[in-house]
Amino acid sequence: MAFEVVDLKEKIGSEVHTDVEMLLTPEAGASLRELLRKRGVLVFRGIHLDDGQQVRLAAHMGNIRDEGEKGIFKITLDKKESATADYLKGSFFWHMDGTHDEVPVFASLLSARQLCDQGGQTMFANTYAAYEALPEEMKRKVERLKAVHSVETSMRRAGVEATDSNVAIWRMLPDRTHNIVWTHESGRKSLVIGCHASHIEGMGREEGERLLRELVEWTTQPQFVYRHEWTPGDLLIWDNTGVLHRVEPYSIESGRMMHRTTLIGEEAFA
Numbered sequence: 365m366a367f368e369v370v371d372l373k374e375k376i377g378s379e380v381h382t383d384v385e386m387l388l389t390p391e392a393g394a395s396l397r398e399l400l401r402k403r404g405v406l407v408f409r410g411i412h413l414d415d416g417q418q419v420r421l422a423a424h425m426g427n428i429r430d431e432g433e434k435g436i437f438k439i440t441l442d443k444k445e446s447a448t449a450d451y452l453k454g455s456f457f458w459h460m461d462g463t464h465d466e467v468p469v470f471a472s473l474l475s476a477r478q479l480c481d482q483g484g485q486t487m488f489a490n491t492y493a494a495y496e497a498l499p500e501e502m503k504r505k506v507e508r509l510k511a512v513h514s515v516e517t518s519m520r521r522a523g524v525e526a527t528d529s530n531v532a533i534w535r536m537l538p539d540r541t542h543n544i545v546w547t548h549e550s551g552r553k554s555l556v557i558g559c560h561a562s563h564i565e566g567m568g569r570e571e572g573e574r575l576l577r578e579l580v581e582w583t584t585q586p587q588f589v590y591r592h593e594w595t596p597g598d599l600l601i602w603d604n605t606g607v608l609h610r611v612e613p614y615s616i617e618s619g620r621m622m623h624r625t626t627l628i629g630e631e632a633f634a
């Protein structure tokens with residue numbers, strides 16, 4: 365690969381050094397896909413891609429989800445800028461995207477457009493590495509368990525007001541039940557957990573909640589986590605199928621603005 369790659373943590377995250385011209389070739393897209401699968405998160409410090417360049421890079425890495433304006437979705441808490449600003453409060457908690465789908469999104473590209481003074485750091489936890497490191501007894505325990513996920517669970521946990529209309533919107537997306545241990549087509553295994561998982565099928569509510577909380581705590585230990593302190597022009601890419609993510613809370617007034625491009629999923633939960 366024609367990039368210089370520096371691993372950020374042993375088990376997650378690599379920084380890629382390249383210039384924009386080299387980055388926007390089909391060959392680079394293919395190499396980055398491979399690296400992303402291995403490392404969970406890729407960081408491009410201060411690369412300052414514009415929207416068009418971000419979409420071109422994404423197109424070389426997969427199939428772009430049709431959202432926002434021409435594949436650029438604005439991430440902000442400002443309701444004037446985003447109709448789904450309230451929903452983003454759920455992102456303050458550890459989660460993966462797309463657990464309400466059978467095929468969750470593959471990856472996201474996120475560029476900093478306007479940073480904030482306080483909070484706003486984005487954190488990622490490697491669910492492959494966390495599964496791998498589980499004690500054998502716990503691996504056996506969770507092997508056949510299924511958790512129930514819903515938008516309503518994450519919204520209530522995030523403290524979004526449960527007005528009649530909000531609840532009606534949340535319930536438009538069906539609850540989904542997924543194996544806690546996802547065996548990918550590659551044979552690798554990761555954990556499907558996060559703030560959207562309410563309980564475990566066939567287990568007492570409290571016991572299930574406790575076990576899910578324990579798994580999130582395990583997965584988000586420092587050795588599995590990369591925390592990104594944003595600087596102007598940074599671009600991050602993460603493999604949503606193998607990492608949890610969250611953002612440290614920031615205020616609505618901060619003006620923080622990120623531009624996201626999402627790659628649609630390629631593999632169903634299993």
Ligand SMILES: [Fe+2]
Nearest residue numbers: 455460461609
């Ligand atoms: Fe997210």
